[in-house]
Amino acid sequence: MALLAVVGAALLNACADSTVQAGSNSAQKSATVERYEVVQTLSANGDTVLGGTQTGVVTVSTDAGNRWARKQVSTTASFIDSTFCPDGSAAMLDVYNTVWTSSGDFTDWLPSKFDKPSSPVAIECHISGLWVVGSGSNLINSTDQGKSWRVVSFDEDAQFTALAFTSDTHGIAFGEFGMLAFTNDAGQSWQRGEPITGDFYTYDALFIDTSTGYASGLAGQVLKTTDGGLTWVRVVNTTEAPLYRLFMHAGVPHGVGANGTLAKLEADQWVSVGYERPVLSFLGAAVSGNQSIVVGGPGGLLRTVQSSNSSQADPS
Template sequence: MTVRVCCAFLLVVGLYGCEARLNMERVAENNRQPVQRTDQLMAVAANDEVVVVVGNFGVVLVRPRASADSWQRLALGRDANLIDIEVCPDQRFYALSNNRQLWVSDAKGEHWRSVPIPTLESLLTLDCAPDNTLWVGGSFSTLLSSLDGGASWEEQSLGEDAIFTQIDFVSTSDAYAVAELGLVYHTIDGGLSWQSAGLIDDDFYPQGALFETSGEGWVAGLGGSILHTRDGGQHWVAEPTGVAAPVYALQQVGNEIMALGESGLLLRRSGEQWHTVSGVGHGAYFRDAVLVGEQLILVGGSGGLVVVARNQLR
């Protein structure tokens, strides 16, 4: 018994003795970088002055619009898991966190304050209408709007046990809201009232949505699915993508539409066809993108902050 115990002790000591020492200098250097490998970046927006990226644990990255590499890292607190950001026509930034907080910044994206959103529902999406009205959508088909930058809110529920995943304003009066179970709602009076615009087949869960006009739009979801409507959501047609990875977002990039998803998926719609954009070089997911000048800024998981020249999106 003594021999076995001694041998076991020597084996354990040997294993620990062979373990590589943690390079604390390298860890400290990584922590000083504006973008870190643990960042889960969720959304990006830009105004005439700056670009702002938001993510988990209150991460905010800000850079001047004309400066590609000078990112500044801000921290709003570990409880502020930021899931969406929008810039309004008045140039101010608004970010949504998953604990029912609206974060408000000035046009430079440097100073932020939080405003509670008075609802018991889970909130998932944020949009700003052309008249600077803020809209958030959440569970139990709940929509909230604010005319004063989040100081006060009006809440309405459309009576369905489903969560809104995207709100998209085409104009001040015209907007669409999509939700799980394939629900599509439309307003033509600036959100005073919402009517069902139809259903997406098979209880489709729209991870992302984009409406170019009052009648034409796209939704995207699991399995590389992208569906297209030309009649305001009454009928949807599947557009083949040739991929099986989930698609999380759709973005207008100039006169083209881009789709973003899992494992660095990036698709470009040219004409009526979807094409995979290769050479982007990111292994985790993409969640959002914004076109700044002739550069597309993509954000996603594992510190995914990728800048691609627009002429390389082929």
């Protein structure tokens, strides 16, 4: 799942006060990420974790984030989102209108250019193929690993910011000003839905089943749906921090965001979770790494954290 354009400036200009942490070996730390790099996306498939940086680097771990290998895929790319496909292959979304795909050991990455959206924001891989959303209310779909693209556009001056497929056939695209679009036929057709009230701007969305899901947005807002995205209600986020990424860990929805916040859903509200050596800047990416949580951010931040069993008001 994907970091959105609204925090792009923060990603590129964040202070580098986080310590590099990747594995337990100093030589390996320096070979994995550099202090000037920002880890903007993380994706996991079992014990395999992929990270992408703003400087075109892909990091690969096959043991849930304990040891990493570094690959400079391109010196001109900037990876903002990533995804695993049902067949085990993976794709990285490059802000410069390119999708990079790889399979096997993730050492070779092939670029595929597209014209729309001109400013891509998020990527997902589904049984219906690769999907990219972004500016101009555009969704694009490729069923051949990026060799060709089909464009679906609502011709509005607004961007889609997140995409979630909740089943083999059902998907939801989230956009600016509360914009929603739905598919019930695996993306063959899309229809506008009733917008989320309050001009809600979605950072990320996470569904725990076909009906129940959460969407995080500006100013620490988190919304919940129990009818597959047709209607949304606000839930309490006691952290008050914007949550840039939502993900499942140990069967529980979690999120990361501003001020080094790690949060989880508890009693139908979002609460802060303590962890060792808390991060002082924002967390821009996170996934479940088996027993640990893998987090990424500015200042070459890439490490696993162990969350405590108890929640607290502020992890920093």
